[in-house]
Amino acid sequence: MKLEHVAIWTDDLEALKAYYQRYFGGIPNAKYTNEKKGFQSYFLRFQSGARLELMSMKSIPANQNDTIQAQYKGIIHIAFGVDSIREVDQKADQLRADGYPILSGPRKTGDGYYEFETLDPDNNRIEVSAIYPD
Incomplete structure (x- = not known):
């Protein structure tokens, strides 16, 4: 069994896609858009075969974790x-x-x-x- 992908919600889909392309060699697919739900996403594939899904939808609330100073249980x-x-x-x-x-x-x-x-x-x-x- 292999880990297929990890997903991240973001408010700035294009900036996050550019970051993972530039610094980690991620190759994005064409942007997927579901206009009915207001959802957009990219999958980026990496050399290892792993993928990262970047997703954006206005109705998703902000993460309340302080990711700079503290760590919390869950994916870190x-x-x-x-x-x-x-x-x-x-x-x-x-x-x-x-x-x-x-x-x-x-x-x-x-x-x-x-x-x-x-x-x-x-x-x-x-x-x-x-x-x-x-």
């Missing part, structure tokens, strides 16, 4: 894996240079990874990691 981040420590550092440098916060890292974790955590334009937590060679 999306992780992207790269092949090397150097790629982790390069992605952190790129995102930092483009004005995105680096919340932690890059650092070696106790479970054998090298990673950092950042936020996408909607303040969803993103982790980028590589296996730390011993």
